[in-house]
Amino acid sequence: MPELPEVETSRRGIAPFLEQQNIAEVIVRDHRLRWPVNPDLPQILAEQRVHQIGRRAKYLLFDCDSGTLLIHLGMSGRLRVLDASQPLQPDKHDHVDIVFENGYRLRYTDPRRFGAVIWTHEPVELHPLLSHLGPEPLEGDFDADYLLDKASKRQVAIKTFIMNAEIVVGVGNIYASEALFMAGIHPKMITAKLKKNQALKLVEAIKAVLGKAIAAGGTTLRDFRDSEGNPGYFAQELQVYNRAGLGCRQCGHPIELFRQANRATYFCPACQGL
DNA sequence: CTGTTCTCCTGTGGGC
DNA sequence: TGCCCACAGGAGAACA
Numbered sequence: 001m002p003e004l005p006e007v008e009t010s011r012r013g014i015a016p017f018l019e020q021q022n023i024a025e026v027i028v029r030d031h032r033l034r035w036p037v038n039p040d041l042p043q044i045l046a047e048q049r050v051h052q053i054g055r056r057a058k059y060l061l062f063d064c065d066s067g068t069l070l071i072h073l074g075m076s077g078r079l080r081v082l083d084a085s086q087p088l089q090p091d092k093h094d095h096v097d098i099v100f101e102n103g104y105r106l107r108y109t110d111p112r113r114f115g116a117v118i119w120t121h122e123p124v125e126l127h128p129l130l131s132h133l134g135p136e137p138l139e140g141d142f143d144a145d146y147l148l149d150k151a152s153k154r155q156v157a158i159k160t161f162i163m164n165a166e167i168v169v170g171v172g173n174i175y176a177s178e179a180l181f182m183a184g185i186h187p188k189m190i191t192a193k194l195k196k197n198q199a200l201k202l203v204e205a206i207k208a209v210l211g212k213a214i215a216a217g218g219t220t221l222r223d224f225r226d227s228e229g230n231p232g233y234f235a236q237e238l239q240v241y242n243r244a245g246l247g248c249r250q251c252g253h254p255i256e257l258f259r260q261a262n263r264a265t266y267f268c269p270a271c272q273g274l
Numbered sequence: 275c276t277g278t279t280c281t282c283c284t285g286t287g288g289g290c
Numbered sequence: 291t292g293c294c295c296a297c298a299g300g301a302g303a304a305c306a
Contacts, residue, residue, distance in 0.1 A: 003299060034282075034302085058300075075300055076284075093284085112283045114300060129302090156277065165301075172299055221299065222286080241299095262279070264297085 002073045004137065004170030005213035006224050006232065007058045010079050013227030014106060015053045017081045022049045022101040023064075030095040034074060034116045037096065044119055045069065045098065056124065057133050057169035067121040070129070074114030080107045080227050134168045137206050142168055144199040151191040151199065158194065159187035160261050162206065171206060174219055174241045177266045179205040181240045186274040187265045212237065240266040 002010070026042040038044070045064070054061040060079075062069035071079070082088065082105040090097070096108040096117055108117060120127050135142040150167050151158075161167055163176050171179065180187050182205035185198055194202075218224055218232030221242060225231060235242075239249050244257035244266060253270035 006299080032283095034300090072300085074283095075298070110283095111285065112298090114282065154276080160277085163300095174299060219299075224299075261277095263299095 002058065002075075002077065002218070002224060003172030003175055003213075004058060005175075005210055005216075005234070006218035007060065007073060007170075008055060008214050009218040009226050009232060010073070011053055011055050011060055014079055014081050017102075017104045018050055018100060018106060019052055020049070021104070022047065023098060024101045025097075025099040027097040027099070028095070029090060029097075030113070033095065033110065033113050034072070035118065037117050038119050041117070041119055050100075056130055057136075057165060058172075059130065061124055067119060068124045068127075070116065070118040070120065070124070070127070071108065072116040072118075074110060074112060074116070076112040076223065077108065077110040077115035078223075078225055080109070080225075080229065081105065082107055132166055134164075134166050137168050137170050137210055142203065142207075144196065144203045147203055148194060148196060148199040151194040154191045156191055157187060157260060158185060158189045158191050158202075159265055161191045162202070163263075168206070170210065173263050174221075174238070175206070175209050175213065177241045178209045178239055181266075181268060181272060182209060184272055186272045187260060187267050189274060240268060242266070 023045050026045045028037050028041060031037040048064040048066065050062050050064055052063045054063060058072060060071040084103050093111040094107055094109050098106040124130055151161065154161060159176050159180060162171050179202065183201040185202060213219055213234040216232055216234035216237065217226055219234040220231035221235060240255050243255045245254055248255055248268040248271060251270045253268055255266055255268055257264060257266050
């Protein structure tokens with residue numbers, strides 16, 4: 001499910017209810033996430049205050065009194081804020097609830113259990129899961145010179161490259177195809193062949209597509225829902241993803257689909273030459 | 275070190 | 291309608 005825009009959409013949805021609030025109770029119904037949930041989590045979090053909810057890559061960071069709670073949504077994870085007037089009966093895949101003193105309840109749901117709920121005392125940027133991450137795509141340090149420098153040292157296909165979180169975080173399978181289309185670059189292009197003007201276009205395309213997707217509340221292909229249960233509206237703006245066989249919105253040529261590093265890649269062979 | 279493939283898990287959609 | 295298979299938006303681990 002969630003790439004960066006969907007995680008950011010979730011963050012913006014829950015933050016107003018939960019920031020500067022104290023945790024009353026934590027309920028873990030299923031510990032079997034990507035990594036087992038720390039059995040001591042309820043005791044650790046009880047009576048701590050959530051100061052701020054941030055985001056690094058696709059991780060949500062709950063800044064607490066004595067450490068940070070990391071939540072990753074994996075492929076099928078979802079967060080909602082319930083209040084006491086809503087039904088609280090947990091569903092089959094409602095694995096974790098965090099109840100706050102103000103009455104709101106953060107509910108983590110994840111059918112595939114590829115997500116994670118992790119507690120850490122150390123500064124988050126030093127955590128092994130975060131310490132090797134590349135720049136945020138929407139920040140200024142992600143620019144064409146940076147991308148070109150990294151690209152010159154690699155021999156992978158450009159789509160695989162921009163999906164590598166050590167290069168830049170937050171670009172998942174949907175937005176990788178979209179950004180390459182927008183930049184007019186073939187997904188199989190070897191990164192070391194990237195030219196400066198292409199790097200410029202690609203950086204701008206990544207920033208633009210992610211920014212627009214956040215503004216639209218994310219992309220809902222099947223099951224993404226924001227914290228209030230609403231779908232994102234970026235799916236209707238997708239140019240190539242999920243459009244195999246349909247006419248390119250720019251030139252009319254049929255969009256093609258192939259598998260690249262075990263993932264679906266969509267592109268327009270007319271607009272994206274090698 | 276780089277690059278590729280495998281794997282975790284459940285749900286769903288398409289083909290027959 | 292039911293059954294089976296392929297595939298799904300992530301990303302670390304294992305392997306070549």
